[in-house]
Amino acid sequence: MMVIEVEDLRKSYGHNRAVDGVSFAVAKGETFGLLGHNGAGKTTTVECLIGLRRPDSGAVRVLGADPARHRRRLARRVGVQLQESELPDRLKVAEAMSLFAAFHDDPDDWREVLRRWGLGLIWNKAYGDLSGGQKQRLKLALALVGRPELVVLDELTTGLDPVARRETWTLIGDLKASGTTALVVSHFMDEAEELCDRVAVLSRGRVIALGTPRELVAGTGAGSLAEAYLALMGAGR
Numbered sequence: 001m002m003v004i005e006v007e008d009l010r011k012s013y014g015h016n017r018a019v020d021g022v023s024f025a026v027a028k029g030e031t032f033g034l035l036g037h038n039g040a041g042k043t044t045t046v047e048c049l050i051g052l053r054r055p056d057s058g059a060v061r062v063l064g065a066d067p068a069r070h071r072r073r074l075a076r077r078v079g080v081q082l083q084e085s086e087l088p089d090r091l092k093v094a095e096a097m098s099l100f101a102a103f104h105d106d107p108d109d110w111r112e113v114l115r116r117w118g119l120g121l122i123w124n125k126a127y128g129d130l131s132g133g134q135k136q137r138l139k140l141a142l143a144l145v146g147r148p149e150l151v152v153l154d155e156l157t158t159g160l161d162p163v164a165r166r167e168t169w170t171l172i173g174d175l176k177a178s179g180t181t182a183l184v185v186s187h188f189m190d191e192a193e194e195l196c197d198r199v200a201v202l203s204r205g206r207v208i209a210l211g212t213p214r215e216l217v218a219g220t221g222a223g224s225l226a227e228a229y230l231a232l233m234g235a236g237r
């Protein structure tokens with residue numbers, strides 16, 4: 001079963017064609033990476049998938065529904081960690097977790113989720129007093145507390161220290177083992193190579209490569225996904 005289906009998606013801001021005919025599909029249980037330069041159209045694509053933006057044209061289906069029309073219904077089944085979402089500064093960690101858990105029908109034990117993400121000791125801290133990395137991890141914990149069928153992670157480990165990044169990879173590995181489908185937006189090729197079953201590389205609103213990291217590496221004659229990416233970007237620009 002396909003959890004995400006995107007067919008010829010187009011979205012412009014004025015004359016700027018941010019997403020210019022993007023197609024891909026993500027199967028149940030897959031970890032799928034969206035890669036690409038700044039301004040390539042990754043966030044716009046994600047926003048169309050979670051119903052925050054209405055496509056100009058093309059078809060988008062998430063868990064069989066049109067996100068533009070069924071955003072609320074999907075919100076119960078999809079966990080989202082967005083790049084620029086902020087919480088109120090005075091909201092405490094525990095309050096945020098119990099609030100987000102309440103949005104879902106069958107949530108995880110939020111105290112346990114906090115512990116898993118290394119935030120158990122700061123449950124009583126206000127969001128505004130957290131470090132950048134703690135905020136990032138809290139956003140991940142909030143995206144996962146509802147035990148979503150699909151989790152959308154925009155800039156998964158941006159701002160995390162090297163140890164926290166590795167821990168996050170392990171937790172994403174656990175998530176994968178549990179059968180959760182994940183859409184991951186990342187600028188880190190080592191991360192995409194480690195975590196993603198398949199990736200799509202976007203450039204200027206179009207998919208310029210799609211396949212397993214290994215296929216992309218083989219197809220460009222590179223030694224790693226990072227090198228393959230640079231080769232693709234060099235050819236695509």
Ligand SMILES: Nc1ncnc2c1ncn2[C@@H]1O[C@H](COP(=O)(O)OP(=O)(O)OP(=O)(O)O)[C@@H](O)[C@H]1O
Binds near residue numbers: 013017018038041045
């Ligand atoms: N709200 C907006 N209004 C106008 N233009 C926008 C808006 N959001 C994005 N854009 C433009 O659309 C294009 C795609 O942006 P988008 O944020 O989707 O790219 P991205 O791949 O997520 O980039 P990054 O890696 O920098 O986050 C860019 O040219 C950007 O300037």
